Amino acid sequence: MKTVITLLLIAIAFQVLSQTRITGKVTDASGEPIPGANVLIKDSYDGTSSGLDGSFSL
Numbered sequence: 001m002k003t004v005i006t007l008l009l010i011a012i013a014f015q016v017l018s019q020t021r022i023t024g025k026v027t028d029a030s031g032e033p034i035p036g037a038n039v040l041i042k043d044s045y046d047g048t049s050s051g052l053d054g055s056f057s058l
């Protein structure tokens with residue numbers, strides 16, 4: 001029974017850690033939003049494009 005509970009707690013911990021959300025806004029030097037900019041996580045295949053207001057969420 002202790003083994004089952006331990007494995008369940010480990011599985012829950014991995015789920016919590018994998019749900020990190022990264023958000024932000026892409027702007028130019030003058031602070032204007034850059035729509036359609038590609039945002040990528042280095043050394044991974046995860047990425048997205050910024051919206052019309054420059055915001056993104058991964």
